[in-house]
Amino acid sequence: MDTEHDDWITTPITADLLRGALDLERTEHGVLPHRLPAWARAQCADGQLAMAESQPSGVRLAFRTRATVIELDTLPTKREYVGVPPRPKGQYDLLVDGRLADQASVSGGNILIIDMTNGKTETRLGSAGTIRYAELADRAKDIEIWLPHNETTELVELRTDAPVEPAPDRGRKVWLHHGSSISHGSDAASPTAIWPAVAASLGGAELINLGLAGSALLDPFTARTLRDTPADLISVKIGINVVNADLMRLRAFGPAVHGFLDTIREGHPDTPLLVVSSVLCPIHEDTPGPSAPDFSGLSEGRLTFSAMGDPDERASGKLTLRVIREELARIVEQRSADDPNLHYLDGRKLYGEADAAELPLPDQLHPDAATHRRMGERFAELAFTADGAFGASAGREA
Template sequence: MSAQHDPVSGPSSTGRAADWTTTPITADLLRGALDLERTEHGLLPHRLPAWARAQCADGQLAMAEAQPSGVRLVFRTRATTVELDTLPTKMDYRGAPPRPDGVYDVLVDGLLSGQTSVAGGNVLTIDMTTGSAETRPGPVGTARFAGLPERDKDVEIWLPHNEITQLVALRTNAPVEPVPDRGRKVWLHHGSSISHGSDAASPTTTWPALAASLGEVELVNLGLGGSALLDPFTARTLRDTPADLISVKIGINLVNADLMRLRAFSPAVHGFLDTIREGHPTTPLLVVSPVLCPIHEDTPGPSAPDFGELGAGRLRFRAAGDPAEKAAGKLTLHVIRDELARIVKQRAAQDANLHYLDGRALYGEADFDELPLPDQLHPDAASHRRMGERFAAQVFAAGGPFGAERS
């Protein structure tokens, strides 16, 4: 890749301007993004392609897919200092204390070597009592990593999983080039906010990122907060994205949104899997049911926010449905798990590469007793680590659904 010397030093750099190299940020330096939108500031990574985004005007989906969970810059360099200018969009909930800035993780040859955050940026303020939202513009900031080893090395900068991040400029004190193909399998995963990262501590500690590291695979994370809804455009995106291993985690958002009844759910699951199989007819495909969520195990949705502790910085959720409505086909997590297990068993008779995992094997009743869901819906950082380790042990290990495909 060609690079040019920056005529001025970076905003937080030291030393002579001529020591700095500015490298254009292009697709061959990015992993985990399916589309790049050019903005007035730089590049905005998307996790859904433009044609898919055009098929849904939902603001929650637009926010979730633009938050770059699993998206990282990857390059090879001898640089000891790296600066990445970005324009983040931070979330703010009216009436609650400010949320912490998103975290950038830097890995050197696969090992975590530093973390930082970017101050400033846009602020998206949401009033959860009315549903209104407004954006206040802010300045570009810089994520700076210094003291990296002075040798040829692979560097990965994982973008905050919970902050929309426009990429403005990449500066280093040595040239940068793309990392050659290391021959790793590509794991394509789709799920809800739990797969997106929910309350994980940093982008490399979401449960899918941890599982991918332990499984020695390249992650493409289509965990979309609030938006794992069996959308046909998501199925077509999975169909069209190159992958060696695919998993889909289905269930919790359908209950959260009270989106459909059992009569619609079962054919929708079949259609979702049919579409994926059009592009990946023999790829190992794992269907994962919901992790334990006590408020919705036997009580249908929708999920409703409980604002009682919002002023103290705690937002909790409750189940607003009626258990008696199960008789009319309303979905609960127990109903969804039973139906997913039945569907996979039925299809696996003709599809030897289709597998099922009960989500409670990742986070179940004993885990809830030890590590309860802080808001009744989302696992905390410790639970993310546990889930990632368990997924790797059960799915990527020898004899697991993905184990035989890693050679």
């Protein structure tokens, strides 16, 4: 008989206890946060997108309590890649009154086994696990538990030794961001260490992160999701996925960007909107996609990526990062004549040539943990300061 929890309180996990999620699906185990609404998920059967949007990057439980002990049962789905060393366990970051106070991981869970050489996958089912935070101060406090940015996470049960209520609105501006795996978190150390979370913390903003690994592809359903989500500040980071998926050529890209921005503006006509181009990625600066994994180092536990396009194909409209930056800058300059709240940021200001010399991309595509922090700090300096797109003049939506 479990006597430890006899006097504890089990609180149903509902949408009012979550931030950063746009949908909450009930499962046989509990609830599954999604970062795209159900109608949007129904418009694309891509497995990569399904995995990315169900990984709760930027999603956190947020509540106020006097509890000195908190337990959270979850059922994660972790990834293993055939021939690659095991990935680190997903981190659950505990923030108390806005400061990182503890970190924990869940053992067990489901395992999605991915063979990148042939695209086959296999799922091994597991059981839920528990994270526990103890010896917390016996006072009323704001609690945030940031879920692993890279593990699909079903929330099973929340237990505390004192009542829980939803965190109050502290009046912080809501920042809605969309981008690629780099915005999703790629190889960041923990969920609060992904670059958008670092920037949001420094900028005093509430983050909704629609960084979708492999899926920043100017999809209309993503634009409509951005349109329909309340926000005070919006940024869209465009470039690398369009290139490494070899998705479109220049003729289609420009109108697709215009359409994407048009849709966002239908719901947010005056909201500060920042278009951000890709950070430096040497393999795709002047070489088109697609990207392809290089398995030559797999036996040594190394996986890297190569650009498979032909630079000469730029003449026929094939896209590179340099071409995309020029087109994005042109589009924003054209539109900003009638849209003074539209801004452009060259992604190389977040990570450029000098940074690449010091902190090269380990797999040729994704930044490491130190680079995430640097990018977050740079973005906060460029966007959230008084002269930035999200500076003091950027008002809060009613």
